[in-house]
Amino acid sequence: MKHTQVVVVGADPVGLVTALGLAKAGLDVLVVDTGREASACAPCVHDWSVLPGLDRLGVLEDATQAGFTDPSWCLRVLQTGEHLTFDLGVLAGLTPHPYNLHVEDTALCEVLERHLARHRTKPIERNARLVDLAQDQSGVEIVLETGDGVRRLRTDWVVAADGTSSMVRRLLGLGFRGSTWHDRSVVALVDADFAGRDYAGTTLQVDDRYGAVVHKVDDRRWRYTFDESLTLPEESVGARIPGVLRKVLGSVPFHVLDWHSSRMHQRTSDQYRAGRVLLVGDSAHVANRMIGHSPITAFFDAYRLIEALSAVAGGYADERVLDKYSEGRKRVFLDHALPASAGRKHLISQISDRRQLETELEHYRLASADPEALRELLLFNRELEGDSPLPRGTSSVSVFS
Template sequence: MSHHVIVAGGGPAGLLTALGLAQAGIAVTVLEAAQAANTSPRAMVYHWPVLPHLERLGILDDCRRIGFLKQDYGWRFAHTGEMIDWSLECLADEVERPFNLHLGQDKLSDIVFGHLAKMSNVTVRMGRKVVDLVQDAGSVTVTVETVDGERETYEGDYLIGSDGAASVVREKLLKLNFFGVTWPERFIATNIYCDFERHGYRRTTMQVDDEQGAIIVKIDDGRFWRVTFMEDAALPSESIEARIHEKFKTLLPPGESYELVAFSPYRMHQRAADTMQVGRVLLVGDAGHITNPTGGLGLTSGMFDSFAVVETLKRVMLDGAAPGLLKDYSDDRRRKFIELVSPRASQNKLTVFHSAPGKAFDIWTERMREIARNKDLQRGALSFTAGLATQFS
């Protein structure tokens, strides 16, 4: 019996889902509204628990060739210059790969697209925006609109909605709620050439300050870095680039030259759909939940959605598991987001961007120093993301 799954959305979560299903022998059609991959500054840090999954999918070596693995973390206090160091080396006795992967999200997409292109049971259609879906007890029929305004239909056993935070599948077609809050600030993610390392910055540096707070992360083995900071969302969007240069006068190391390559402004949210499964439609990644990016938990949790939905569909479609497993997928992924991802990401944001000198800050700072000195405490702090995976019996 042949099986076919439609994936609406060609971002990392959707593409990894497509790859996992295709490797299991399931025919997959990927429908992406855009005509090309998004190359704007986006998520780029992959936490260590996802690396075994990337290896299982056969893409880890490609990811390592283009990106790099690292262990170092730094918590830097802008008003004093103090750097508190953590390292994934503390996990070396417990996990095979105690590293995080740094790789642009667009580069990951390119890698997965390359693997999908070699598979005879995968079809990728760019420039196809999903505009309608109809499902019954045995199938899902999806209607798309091409860039020329023509309409096409695709039929499959299941539909994966992986079309991002503004998901048409979730909002327009399933008409689900997207509960939560929108933060009042605007994030500005920039890609720049700058020599942070000669000033003692770690390859992941969380700069903690209520005025100069920033996430500073190395992109490649050279001088290419991501610097993300926050500003008032009421400021005019047309003058963002000018404000970036003004901000960098105080945010970057004194006297250090830089070249601004790209920037991307975006609003931040903590939201989750009221379900991630409606009949034969399942949501993954930002289509099902969205978080502010402080700590890199959005991309990591979305990847765990992908790994979980692949395993769920394999069991239902290939092994004869009861369809109730689809609801279990939804319940578990929502719980992981609501109870773990969103609270931790919210606390990360408040810590990095809203910490001012004072008694509470001094207590928190001393706690961070204690974790740096105590490998057991550090091991616990750096193992958090392992708990985001869905466990199957």
């Protein structure tokens, strides 16, 4: 039976970031690709707050070359006709990267895999299905089904980065408590001149019927995310997308290149550590897909887990720091990411009363006119970083310690 120090289950950006950070700390890491289908509709914008972590991993320059940076975002209010613009440049001096990174999911994964291959890691186990997991005090045995048959692996630690439907979490018997929205999320990849209609690279479109989040993918493609009632037939989602776009683009020509729909949840695992298995990102928690607080939190999960697990595996700290990781990251999600995501979704697509809308917009109107108020609005995202799980003064080889 083959043995490795860490098996990361899931090859999305968060899983690969975790693997790279652990590998840079000198751990022997195997990534198991569970066959997640790549989608052109996957998130493509990464918040300014997570970029220092990508820089410390040494991948930010390559990721930027694979995409582009943009310091601007805006709020378009369809009821009032307002177009509130914001510039992340107000964060200069507070962060080395006062901009968002626009890079497609597949391109970012390719960058991370190239960097991962430079370290003491095994080749990624492709298209493997996890079918069993058992652990004892010294390690974990996992069973994979691959194209070459069944494989059994022995590892000291498992990191679950296998998404909302995490098989690792299910095999552990951990609950995923919370609720499901009465809406579905629809993401369309659209070829259209949104820029000609004064859409910024990141645009929050506020309207109780046509609320959406619009992201620039490249010079011609845009990611358009909106929600719709679950009472509408799922089989005709694709047929309704052109009508939605026509309401906001008017006579501007467009072509829907791809689309994806899914249920929207706000849930968290009972715990983010079960013995020698640790959960990160969507396997641990999920909020609505319209806004980016859950993905931001997922990257910070990875950074904090790299700190904790590299210190334990390297003998610099005992396993209590893993419990601190679990408790701290769950608290960040419940106290900050979840309410912020729900509040932003409410603003974008759920307010029909004009007076209530006016009240909600005042904060953003002030931020558009006052740099100090804008900084306060933006710096909330640093709350998602949370505290280090390591005691002050703990030695570690992690780039995040």
